[in-house]
Amino acid sequence: MSGWLTEAVPRGRVAAFRTLVYLFVAADLVVFTPWVRARVDVPGELYHPLLIGRLLPLPTPTPALVGLLFWALLVLALLAATGRAPRLLGWTVFALYFEWMVVAMSYGKVDHDRVGLLVALAALPTAGRARHGDATRTEAGGWALRVTQIAVICTYFLAAWAKFRFGGLDWATGSVLARAIIRRGTELADLVAQVPHLLIVAQFGILAFELLSPVVFVLPERWRLATVGFFYSFHLVTVATITISFAPHLAAMTSFLPLEKVRPVVWARRLLARGGQPAVPDDAAAPPTALTGPEPAVGPATP
Secondary structure, three states: OHHHHOOOEEHHHHHHHHHHHHHHHHHHHHHHOOOHHHHOOOOHHHOOOOHHHHHOOOOOOOHHHHHHHHHHHHHHHHHHOOOOOHHHHHHHHHHHHHHHHHHHOOOOOOOHHHHHHHHHHHHHHHHOOOOOOOOOEEHHHHHHHHHHHHHHHHHHHHHHHHHHHHOOOHHHHOOHHHHHHHHHOOHHHHHHHOOOOHHHHHHHHHHHHHHHHHHHHHOOHHHHHHHHHHHHHHHHHHHHHHOOOOHHHHHHHHHHOOHHHOOHHHHHHHHHHHHHOOOOOHHHHOOOOOOOOOOOOOOOOOO
């Protein structure tokens, strides 16, 4: 079991995952959760912190506190994406983002798509230094990726458990997707809803998919990557029909992928190098042709 948890991976994969995760944190602040800064304008008595916020205890957010949190986290996440000071910056970004999430989720709604990302932020500082393109393998980096993968799959499996806990089998036979389509459905969802019994079949399919998600760990690598591709396609359909993105979850799920093979900086350098080379005429590239006939005479010409 310990060998599976710490299965060594290329350091380049850890470096790529680290850069992606920290860049997502920066994007999350300005794209997905900028509304957190507006929530602190409501009266303080409406703030009911999560259990962890009550145990620590964390302060009631104010505009000044959340503003400082926003800018500090944005700057430090971008710095952490460079791979420098992985432990110092990593632990700091985790602590600040954790507080950002406590503030965000303490006003009555808790999103479960953040679990994998939070685990990734907590695990990455333990992976140590890693450079892009480094093929040497690391068990510490493998552990950081593995626990993130476990958190991603637990998000699916425990979602199915919650459905049975609160809705029972009625969740699959009820009108869950129909209500979601009425609230936030797209034109594509309206077309899907017109097919008789398709939504009920889809609800049973979602339950089966979530319950069987741990199987991904026992599949051969080729099939594991294909299964992860199916996970992404599931979320693509979700966005296209009921506009729920699960973006943090999708970022954490890249821990399954061979990210060391994706090197945009190297690709960009190659493209620039090709663009900077002078054009070679077609005839210049052709090999010299052999001369035919007798060689010309050497010496003064005779009359």
